[in-house]
Amino acid sequence: MVHAVRINNGTANYCNAFVKTNRLEQQKLFGRPTWSKLADYKGMAGVGIVLLEGVKMQMGLVDISAGVGHANTSVAYHAGRLLALHEGDMPYQLHISPEGRVSTLKRLNLGRRWNAPTDNFTAHPKLDSKTGDLHFLSTFIMTPQLKLGTLDSCGNLSYDFQVDMPQNSLVHDMAITQSSKIIFNFPMRFDLAVMVTQNSLPLVFKDEQASHIGLAPHTATSQDQIQWFSLPSFMSFHCVNAWEEGPRGHIVRMYLIAMKRMDMSASNLSDDYNMHMHEVTLDRMKGTANMRKVTSIIGDNPVIHPLLQGQRTKHAWTTIFRPGDVMGVSVGIAKYELTSRAMAANQDACVAQIFYPPGHLGGEANFVPRNVNNPSMACDGEDDGFLMCYVHHAEANTSYLMVFDAKTMSDTPVAKVKLPQRVPYGFHGLFLNQEQLMNMKVV
Numbered sequence: 238m239v240h241a242v243r244i245n246n247g248t249a250n251y252c253n254a255f256v257k258t259n260r261l262e263q264q265k266l267f268g269r270p271t272w273s274k275l276a277d278y279k280g281m282a283g284v285g286i287v288l289l290e291g292v293k294m295q296m297g298l299v300d301i302s303a304g305v306g307h308a309n310t311s312v313a314y315h316a317g318r319l320l321a322l323h324e325g326d327m328p329y330q331l332h333i334s335p336e337g338r339v340s341t342l343k344r345l346n347l348g349r350r351w352n353a354p355t356d357n358f359t360a361h362p363k364l365d366s367k368t369g370d371l372h373f374l375s376t377f378i379m380t381p382q383l384k385l386g387t388l389d390s391c392g393n394l395s396y397d398f399q400v401d402m403p404q405n406s407l408v409h410d411m412a413i414t415q416s417s418k419i420i421f422n423f424p425m426r427f428d429l430a431v432m433v434t435q436n437s438l439p440l441v442f443k444d445e446q447a448s449h450i451g452l453a454p455h456t457a458t459s460q461d462q463i464q465w466f467s468l469p470s471f472m473s474f475h476c477v478n479a480w481e482e483g484p485r486g487h488i489v490r491m492y493l494i495a496m497k498r499m500d501m502s503a504s505n506l507s508d509d510y511n512m513h514m515h516e517v518t519l520d521r522m523k524g525t526a527n528m529r530k531v532t533s534i535i536g537d538n539p540v541i542h543p544l545l546q547g548q549r550t551k552h553a554w555t556t557i558f559r560p561g562d563v564m565g566v567s568v569g570i571a572k573y574e575l576t577s578r579a580m581a582a583n584q585d586a587c588v589a590q591i592f593y594p595p596g597h598l599g600g601e602a603n604f605v606p607r608n609v610n611n612p613s614m615a616c617d618g619e620d621d622g623f624l625m626c627y628v629h630h631a632e633a634n635t636s637y638l639m640v641f642d643a644k645t646m647s648d649t650p651v652a653k654v655k656l657p658q659r660v661p662y663g664f665h666g667l668f669l670n671q672e673q674l675m676n677m678k679v680v
């Protein structure tokens with residue numbers, strides 16, 4: 238479900254709508270959920286569900302040929318298309334009417350070179366604002382496949398390349414620099430056997446195996462052009478940003494949110510599973526990789542200025558988690574300074590925090606530049622803008638859209654919109670300006 242708040246001339250209105258996915262439309266016919274989810278594939282009961290899914294497909298009760306995704310992970314805007322994303326499927330194209338009403342247009346078709354269901358679409362594509370290109374990838378947890386793609390500024394598929402991967406891996410995000418896509422292979426493996434041997438989900442983290450980071454030039458056409466780096470095992474779901482430094486850009490600086498290990502069956506955080514922002518330095522000439530934690534803050538859902546993907550950035554923001562809390566539920570927002578001066582002095586990269594009022598919890602906070610309708614206008618620094626997030630007050634069962642000043646990081650919100658119903662914490666969001674709304678494609 239997409240939740241949207243439209244702000245116009247001092248007023249706000251709220252709309253929600255289910256994305257009309259193939260999954261939803263088929264389940265509507267039965268009047269109840271009939272498709273299983275990854276969380277159902279646990280232990281012997283999960284084995285039974287896997288077998289049952291096969292029977293349902295054989296009997297024609299489930300048709301996965303038109304997609305299996307929830308379209309519930311993230312939203313992106315590119316070339317006039319508003320896309321609802323889930324990494325197990327192709328995007329669903331949405332439309333927002335002038336009144337703020339959300340509707341589903343279609344499941345995106347990129348032509349013969351990007352064939353669903355084999356090829357999917359990451360929930361975290363990366364926009365290069367200098368070229369207008371949208372860089373993305375397709376992964377599938379059950380097999381060692383990873384495919385890279387680029388949509389040009391008109392939204393047409395301009396590049397695709399299949400990467401040879403030695404093993405399957407759970408990969409949720411990617412990064413870009415001006416010249417390369419950054420891809421990952423973490424030792425989080427799909428393994429059906431552990432459903433029986435460990436009574437768990439079919440995903441296991443192999444501590445003894447390395448994590449790999451690949452630099453794939455945007456125009457790579459052979460496996461040899463991808464430079465791979467290795468680091469001791471870690472897991473990451475989200476990248477903050479990456480860019481090139483030094484003569485001929487031979488140093489790649491990347492920030493990501495990482496944890497020491499991952500257990501998909503765990504619902505609560507413990508020390509090794511705590512997520513912290515890390516800095517990764519790749520030296521292309523030496524072929525070396527180094528990684529270090531840059532903050533004691535536990536957090537995820539990193540955001541930066543939306544036009545600075547792949548370029549050097551000074552600021553980033555994440556959610557703040559408390560140790561032991563349910564994963565993904567945030568008590569506030571942390572601001573980071575990613576300058577070499579601070580990093581060289583080994584200072585904590587977190588420079589300010591906003592905490593929601595007592596009893597309030599939130600999801601991802603989106604950074605919105607102040608001159609959002611004219612982003613080329615000079616702003617008072619990269620952090621001149623707002624942080625927007627849905628916050629829920631459990632005791633009163635009331636949700637708000639809260640807006641904070643991203644520069645001052647004052648706990649007092651700039652604006653607070655009481656919503657007519659609860660909005661779930663969700664995964665990722667997006668802010669659209671008036672120009673993007675006006676230019677949104679209707680087909």
Ligand SMILES: [Fe+2]
Nearest residue numbers: 360409664665
């Ligand atoms: Fe994500």
